[in-house]
Structures are given as C-alpha cells and as structure tokens.
Amino acid sequence: MTTLTAARDKFAALQASLGTVFTEAKTSDGQYDFQKVAKETLQASLGMDAKAHSTIDVVKRINEKNAELDEAATAVEALEAAEKAASSHSDREKAVRGLPMPGGDKARSDSAVQQLKALGDMVSDEKAYRDWVERGAPDGITLQFDEYLPSDMLAKGLSINTIGSKAAMTTSAGWAPESVRLPGFVEAATRPVQLLDIVPMARTGQAAIPYMEETTRNHGAAEVAEGGDYGEAEFVLTEKNGTIVKIGTSIPVTDEQLEDVDQSQSYINSRLVFGIRQRLDGQILVGNGTTPNMRGLKNTVGIQTQAKGADPVPDVFYKAMTKIRVTGRAIPTHHVINPTDWQGVRLMRTADGVYIWGNPSEAGPERLWGLPVVQCDADAAGTGYVGAFNPAFVSLFERRGVDVQVGFVGSQFTKGQRTIRADTRMGIVFFRPAAFCSCTGL
CATH class of the missing domain: 3.30.2400.10 (Major capsid protein gp5)
Structure with a gap:
C-alpha cells in the first residue's frame, strides 16, 4: 500500500525530472527546443536510451511522464484526504470519550435515560434534610446519595446548574474564539489568455x-516555338x-x-x-x-x-x-x-x-x-x-x-x-x- 510520504516523494521526483528537461530545452526567446536536451538527461529523466531521438519521440515521452505526474498528484491528494478523514475520526472519538453524562450507566437504567436533578433540588427533596430544618438546624448534617456515581455528579456540575449558580461563561463573558484566515484567496472570474x-x-x-x-x-x-518570342x-x-x-x-x-x-x-x-x-x-x-x-x-x-x-x-x-x-x-x-x-x-x-x-x-x-x-x-x-x-x-x-x-x-x-x-x-x-x-x- 502506498503511503503519503512515498506518494509525495514520487511526485517530487517526477516533477524534478520534467523540470530538468524543460530547463535544458528552453531557448533564449522563451521557446522550447527539445533537441537541445542532452542524451544523459533524456536517459536519466525520461528513461530513454542513449541513442539520438527525434523531437516527436521526446515530446511523446514528456507527455507520458506528465501523465504519470498527474496520476502521482491525484494519489497525493487522495492520501491527504484519507489522512485528514482519519484525523477527524480520532477527534470525534476523543469527544465521545469525554465525561459521562447523567444516566450513562446501563446497569442503572435499561429502559430509559436516568435524569439527574440539580444538586440543590436533590438536597431540598431529601427527607432527612427537611426533618433537620424543622428541628431548628442543630449542629450539622451529613447527606449521602449512593445511587449516583461521582462521574454523574461531576457531569451535572459542569452544567453550572447547582447551588450558588453564577453567570454562564460564554464567548461574550469569556474568551472570544480566535479565527485564523485561510491562506490564499478566491480569484475573481476573468477571461483567460486564449490566442x-x-x-x-x-x-x-x-x-x-x-x-x-x-x-x-x-x-x-509558356511553350515557345522554334525562333519564337519568350x-x-x-x-x-x-x-x-x-x-x-x-x-x-x-x-x-x-x-x-x-x-x-x-x-x-x-x-x-x-x-x-x-x-x-x-x-x-x-x-x-x-x-x-x-x-x-x-x-x-x-x-x-x-x-x-x-x-x-x-x-x-x-x-x-x-x-x-x-x-x-x-x-x-x-x-x-x-x-x-x-x-x-x-x-x-x-x-x-x-x-x-x-x-x-x-x-x-x-x-x-x-x-x-x-x-x-x-x-x-x-x-x-x-x-x-x-x-x-x-x-x-x-x-x-x-x-x-x-x-x-x-x-x-x-x-x-x-x-x-x-x-x-x-x-x-x-x-x-x-x-x-x-x-x-x-x-x-x-
């Protein structure tokens, strides 16, 4: 299986080979004379043998190499897209593996998602707490909620819906999100050079x-008769x-x-x-x-x-x-x-x-x-x-x-x-x- 690194290396090698040929073929007036390309370059860059070749032979081989370069570029793009998809999948799994939400324990609820009350509601609904208040709240009181896991308590606490709740931290009252502009720009449509x-x-x-x-x-x-005028x-x-x-x-x-x-x-x-x-x-x-x-x-x-x-x-x-x-x-x-x-x-x-x-x-x-x-x-x-x-x-x-x-x-x-x-x-x-x-x- 071709790796992204291997695909990029192949693309770079093909690009360099064609670049060497074009550099040697370019004339002083900006045209290309492929008969100027050295035999050694044709052999090393285009895989042609050391004998003399016509311009048509060289051009055909250049077109073949260019087609290989297009295929290599397509492979690089496909592998880059695949690696990006893998990275996105990993990020999604990390999000799923975050703090468990209330009712996440299947052992405690097989038929429905268990809803966890706010901590203040849980205390006020507890009978021991109400009796303690009626006695004038002497000394202190200890309450236990054994049916809830600590992770459920922590997840509920993250909702900022507990006793002594404060203002929610939002982008307007916390850190504003940082946005980095994409590189490059979108070109305006215009007529290309055509002739x-x-x-x-x-x-x-x-x-x-x-x-x-x-x-x-x-x-x-015209035909001239003997002694006639030309x-x-x-x-x-x-x-x-x-x-x-x-x-x-x-x-x-x-x-x-x-x-x-x-x-x-x-x-x-x-x-x-x-x-x-x-x-x-x-x-x-x-x-x-x-x-x-x-x-x-x-x-x-x-x-x-x-x-x-x-x-x-x-x-x-x-x-x-x-x-x-x-x-x-x-x-x-x-x-x-x-x-x-x-x-x-x-x-x-x-x-x-x-x-x-x-x-x-x-x-x-x-x-x-x-x-x-x-x-x-x-x-x-x-x-x-x-x-x-x-x-x-x-x-x-x-x-x-x-x-x-x-x-x-x-x-x-x-x-x-x-x-x-x-x-x-x-x-x-x-x-x-x-x-x-x-x-x-x-």
Missing part, C-alpha cells in the same frame, strides 16, 4: 515593422509597414501595504502582467486599428468571409478552409470559435439521438475537420475564424517585453504612496490576409 499560444512571435528593434509585399506576380512562362513575366514589390503599439496599466499602492503584507508586490505585479497579456490577446482578434489600438484579425482588410446561410455550422468552417486553400493559397491550421458556438457543435446529434462529437461521458475531441479548435470569447458569439497561423502569414512582433516599474506620481511621495505600472510594446502583422477567413451568422 497567444497559437500566434507566432518574432522580435523587432524598430518603432515600426517595415516589410516588402509582392503585390504583382504574373508569370509569363513570354514576359511581371513582378512588383511594395513596401508595407506594421505598427508597434504600447499596452500599459498601473495601480497606486501605499507603503504600508507593500511593507506589511507578504507577497503583496508579487501579487500586484502578476496581476498587472496578466492584464496586459489579456488585453493583447483580445487586440490580436478584435483590435479596431484606430490609434493607439492594434488592428486585429477581425478588422484586417483582405481577410475572406464565409456566411453560414442554411448550412450546418461544421460546413461553414470547411468552406472557409477551402477558401483559404484556393484563394489564400495557404494551409489552414486552427479554428477560433466562441465557446457558445462550439457548444452548439459539441451537442450536435443524429436523428436517433447519437452525439456526433462523442459520448457525453467522454471529453470529446476539440477538433473540427482535423484542425484544433481554440475556444475564445474575445469576440461575441456568432462569428468564428479559420486561419493559417504560421510565420509566413502572421507574426506578433515584440519590441519590448512586459516591463514593471515603480515610481511616484504627483504628491504620492509625501502621502506615503507609490504607483506600480507595467507596459509592453507589440505589433501584429497579417502578411497574407487571404490566409484567414471569418465565419459569420453562426
């Missing part, structure tokens, strides 16, 4: 992105420019918040960086191009359009793929669909009620016509996109990565405040708009 992972990235050191576009391409190739070709190149824009955000914060609350600055920094990436993610799709906005895919001049009409939704996306192949002369790579529209596809059924995209008990494929589906709600439901997301047709250019700075604004210095700001400079260029198609009327 950045599929958009190719490049670096630029300029304030704009100049590039040459072949705007005319007429081939004059056909004349025509090629024209035109310089185009992409725009670099700045995306920024900031928040004022007091000195005390930064100094007195652990990790407050790292929390603020991470939130600001995420906000910039989230905004960039949305601008890539729906930026309107009006300064200082990016011009996103939706508003790029020259992208193709496929209306749904009376077609089923899957047909619309296949026709868009065909347009990209025939008119855009590109190979489509991804679908971008609003989750609400994808829900309609996922729930499609045959006439006899069979789900087309897989049984409800299964996760189902996140694919349509062989291409991966990226669920993105940066644009409203009703419009989807198909595109060839590779560097030949689109690139996100980074002039400068996200930079976080701290400074004073206005009178903040004298108020004990400061402003934390973050910004980045990026530009998106769709080199061949016809390699993308919007699907409308979904």
Whole structure:
C-alpha cells in the first residue's frame, strides 16, 4: 500500500525530472527546443536510451511522464484526504470519550435515560434534610446519595446548574474564539489568455515593422516555338509597414501595504502582467486599428468571409478552409470559435439521438475537420475564424517585453504612496490576409 510520504516523494521526483528537461530545452526567446536536451538527461529523466531521438519521440515521452505526474498528484491528494478523514475520526472519538453524562450507566437504567436533578433540588427533596430544618438546624448534617456515581455528579456540575449558580461563561463573558484566515484567496472570474499560444512571435528593434509585399506576380512562362518570342513575366514589390503599439496599466499602492503584507508586490505585479497579456490577446482578434489600438484579425482588410446561410455550422468552417486553400493559397491550421458556438457543435446529434462529437461521458475531441479548435470569447458569439497561423502569414512582433516599474506620481511621495505600472510594446502583422477567413451568422 502506498503511503503519503512515498506518494509525495514520487511526485517530487517526477516533477524534478520534467523540470530538468524543460530547463535544458528552453531557448533564449522563451521557446522550447527539445533537441537541445542532452542524451544523459533524456536517459536519466525520461528513461530513454542513449541513442539520438527525434523531437516527436521526446515530446511523446514528456507527455507520458506528465501523465504519470498527474496520476502521482491525484494519489497525493487522495492520501491527504484519507489522512485528514482519519484525523477527524480520532477527534470525534476523543469527544465521545469525554465525561459521562447523567444516566450513562446501563446497569442503572435499561429502559430509559436516568435524569439527574440539580444538586440543590436533590438536597431540598431529601427527607432527612427537611426533618433537620424543622428541628431548628442543630449542629450539622451529613447527606449521602449512593445511587449516583461521582462521574454523574461531576457531569451535572459542569452544567453550572447547582447551588450558588453564577453567570454562564460564554464567548461574550469569556474568551472570544480566535479565527485564523485561510491562506490564499478566491480569484475573481476573468477571461483567460486564449490566442497567444497559437500566434507566432518574432522580435523587432524598430518603432515600426517595415516589410516588402509582392503585390504583382504574373508569370509569363509558356511553350515557345522554334525562333519564337519568350513570354514576359511581371513582378512588383511594395513596401508595407506594421505598427508597434504600447499596452500599459498601473495601480497606486501605499507603503504600508507593500511593507506589511507578504507577497503583496508579487501579487500586484502578476496581476498587472496578466492584464496586459489579456488585453493583447483580445487586440490580436478584435483590435479596431484606430490609434493607439492594434488592428486585429477581425478588422484586417483582405481577410475572406464565409456566411453560414442554411448550412450546418461544421460546413461553414470547411468552406472557409477551402477558401483559404484556393484563394489564400495557404494551409489552414486552427479554428477560433466562441465557446457558445462550439457548444452548439459539441451537442450536435443524429436523428436517433447519437452525439456526433462523442459520448457525453467522454471529453470529446476539440477538433473540427482535423484542425484544433481554440475556444475564445474575445469576440461575441456568432462569428468564428479559420486561419493559417504560421510565420509566413502572421507574426506578433515584440519590441519590448512586459516591463514593471515603480515610481511616484504627483504628491504620492509625501502621502506615503507609490504607483506600480507595467507596459509592453507589440505589433501584429497579417502578411497574407487571404490566409484567414471569418465565419459569420453562426
């Protein structure tokens, strides 16, 4: 049987192995080149032999190790829950083994719980006590209650319902209960980053992105008769420019918040960086191009359009793929669909009620016509996109990565405040708009 310690050790070992592989594979631009991983690391961390392996082989083995890591994490969580249940059970048993309550002795009452009177009532009801009082209470008197166990007397005494009873000790007249706040916090719901992972990235050191576009391409190739004239070709190149824009955000914060609350600055920094990436993610799709906005895919001049009409939704996306192949002369790579529209596809059924995209008990494929589906709600439901997301047709250019700075604004210095700001400079260029198609009327 696996113990919690063993499960945690296994999880840590798997985590460390994958971490070593990712560290060696990471390139200077933040990408991963798994051919960089040393053979010794592949052998020690992934259990692969010392021979050369293709990237696909390494990735498959990484995925297998990642699945083992997920299983190990699940085992740790299950064992932790079991140990917590055992601890709770022990605490409950301790409570049950506390002081016996009145009537707890089965030998004294088989049919009903014996009720123990308050000590004052027991004395006043005793005949010897009443006779003693009538005689003028001479000397003293001794009373015995042999039918009660000492434990019963003690339990009754704990109810503070005895002779000379005083005020009950409560949280308002005794110790107030101490409450310790749970670690962490509940995150507010917000749109995650959804598109950045599929958009190719490049670096630029300029304030704009100049590039040459072949705007005319007429081939004059044809059969030539002996002594005949050769056909004349025509090629024209035109310089185009992409725009670099700045995306920024900031928040004022007091000195005390930064100094007195652990990790407050790292929390603020991470939130600001995420906000910039989230905004960039949305601008890539729906930026309107009006300064200082990016011009996103939706508003790029020259992208193709496929209306749904009376077609089923899957047909619309296949026709868009065909347009990209025939008119855009590109190979489509991804679908971008609003989750609400994808829900309609996922729930499609045959006439006899069979789900087309897989049984409800299964996760189902996140694919349509062989291409991966990226669920993105940066644009409203009703419009989807198909595109060839590779560097030949689109690139996100980074002039400068996200930079976080701290400074004073206005009178903040004298108020004990400061402003934390973050910004980045990026530009998106769709080199061949016809390699993308919007699907409308979904």
